Amino acid sequence: MRNVTPDNITDTFLSYFGDDTDPRLLEIMTSLVRHLHQFARETELTHDEWNKGLELLRWAGDVTDDERNEFVLLSDVLGLSSLIDMIHSSEQGTSSSVLGPFHISNPPAKDNGADLSGEHKGETILVTGQVKDPDGHPIADATIDIWQTAPNGLYSSQDPEQDTYSFHALFTSDENGHYRFTTVRPVSYTVPTDGPVGTLLDATGRHPWRPSHLHYIVKAEGYKTLVTEVFPDDDPYLDEDTVFGVRSDLVMSYQPQSADSFPAEGYELSGKVSSDYSRVDFDLILARDSD
């Protein structure tokens, strides 16, 4: 096309595709470029503005390394990661929510009733629940991968003071689908603000906070893998999670309990709890692979 115009450039772009382009790649690139072109037309984007955007991407590249991926964080704070989670979340099961960048492969297997807190001080929470199918039948032998921040707001991979597997554990549901453990309550924390995402949040008057949460990956044979989080219903950032991870069915009441009500057996901390604690019940409904 030797007479490219603002009106025909999108079609010109589409005309360049080879006949043997993978049909799904063709569909994705067609939609992406139609939307990017329309964005430029609609805003009459200037060279200076576009260059600022390209500089932001270059800066994201500069701060990205094996421990930190600013492109993922950018996708998170624009709501794209959560939107993709929701598009593929099954209506038959518990809602999915953001994986985030802090999951570690091969977390240590622990028995039900184990405690995750180690030497860390904080409010003890007792977490229980049942893994179930969409009809309410228990799923035994499901693996439940749990990770969270320490009370200082840092995940182990961010914190040289913590061991690699600190606040990471893998449980297995019992014959009735139940799981249980204790830990210290995770805290609200901020996403990293010293890169382009922090600058963008600041320029748009947004805070960088996420509400407190426990991360879950739940797997069982014959069911779709569930990546999700559970949030306490009294967190101040519940309605303004900077990465848009909160769903109604993931918000649970953390119920205060007196120290003397702590179970006398079945927990690593049984007989050792001398302060009041909280209890959260979080059932996990897995959609069938075939749904």
Next chain:
Amino acid sequence: MRNVTPDNITDTFLSYFGDDTDPRLLEIMTSLVRHLHQFARETELTHDEWNKGLELLRWAGDVTDDERNEFVLLSDVLGLSSLIDMIHSSEQGTSSSVLGPFHISNPPAKDNGADLSGEHKGETILVTGQVKDPDGHPIADATIDIWQTAPNGLYSSQDPEQDTYSFHALFTSDENGHYRFTTVRPVSYTVPTDGPVGTLLDATGRHPWRPSHLHYIVKAEGYKTLVTEVFPDDDPYLDEDTVFGVRSDLVMSYQPQSADSFPAEGYELSGKVSSDYSRVDFDLILARDSD
């Protein structure tokens, strides 16, 4: 918002903006995120597909340095750079076209009639033209910044064999608005293909070629700066420029001339041309600042 859904996440994103956000930034981010969300919904983009996109951006960051900016190249091959050029191209003047990454600041000033080819062999072209206002009146003392590839298809910044200012020059229009110089004909060339842009072009069945062109930046007091290119009308890639830079009014006939017709004076090469050459006339119409 604690009940984020695929339908309300865009509005939730918009509700996060601070009241004192710059109105233009608000407009740009609103349009960008509306379009990105709609893209994800429309294609039902999967986690794997989105991760491939984020990996491509990370790879672009890895190959970007002071000499090469893969984010700019990505914008170029998606047609975004050219679309932005066209949106802001004045209808009163010559069409603008892509700046590209190879312009150098402070090119050496040359007198009209100078030759740019140095020791490089190739077909001589004689380039002339007039800088004019939209009513056809000549503009004197306009600066005309010219750059191009050497006959090997490389710009000086890509080629350790060339001096820094090889094939870069700054001319000034005379009292009648005229400029003139000789050089060797620039060649068609490929954009870099060893990064993510090359992989994307390959996956979508596209070639990486640009038609031969001379780059121009034309400046005159009281007029809008013109960034443009001129293309020969017989280039095989004229209808499929991989960065969408060709416009009808930038395509010129490079007319063959016999050696003995070369002007006897007024050119650095006068009296030295022994082969046939080509002649291209390219007038430059500048829109007024006030338009």
